[in-house]
Amino acid sequence: MQKLTTREDQIMQVIWQSEEGMFIRDILGHLPDPKPHYNTIATIVKILVKKAFLTSEKLGNSDRYRALVSLERYRKTDILDIKKKYFNNSLPKMMAHFAKEEQLSDAEIAELIRIIKSKKSG
Numbered sequence: 001m002q003k004l005t006t007r008e009d010q011i012m013q014v015i016w017q018s019e020e021g022m023f024i025r026d027i028l029g030h031l032p033d034p035k036p037h038y039n040t041i042a043t044i045v046k047i048l049v050k051k052a053f054l055t056s057e058k059l060g061n062s063d064r065y066r067a068l069v070s071l072e073r074y075r076k077t078d079i080l081d082i083k084k085k086y087f088n089n090s091l092p093k094m095m096a097h098f099a100k101e102e103q104l105s106d107a108e109i110a111e112l113i114r115i116i117k118s119k120k121s122g
Contacts, residue, residue, distance in 0.1 A: 001069070001077045002051050007036070007044055012053060012067065012074070021057065021066035 004012060014030040015022055024042050028035055045065055048054040053074075056063040087094040099109070 001074070003078075003081075004053070004074070008048055008051075008053075011041065011044055011048065012069075012071075015054065015065060015067050016071040018066075021064040023062050023064055027065075 010031065011027055014027050017030075018026075022030075024038060024045060027045070028038060028041050031041075045054060049056055049065070053067065053069045054065045055068050056065050083089055083091060083094050087097065095112075099112075102108075104112070
């Protein structure tokens with residue numbers, strides 16, 4: 001799966017929040033200020049269609065866009081790539097990095113341990 005650019009990711013984050021799809025003007029309305037130009041968003045959305053992240057449906061004179069790639073699928077691929085690229089494909093090394101960098105509280109560590117143990121027995 002191809003990686004998203006920063007702006008593509010920003011647009012996908014908006015679209016992933018909508019089950020019924022979005023028009024360019026809807027996407028633009030959900031982006032933070034300073035907002036890019038409408039034509040910039042339209043161009044990026046067309047690239048996302050070409051990359052097969054989005055599909056479009058013609059409604060009148062406008063296209064409505066929906067995600068073809070779910071957030072969960074992209075996140076899984078992205079995390080696997082990060083693990084491979086930066087942590088020698090080691091989940092313990094990756095988790096240790098985030099535990100240290102995020103300065104997890106005792107409660108957060110206990111929650112992670114509970115999740116890991118529940119996956120181990122399930």
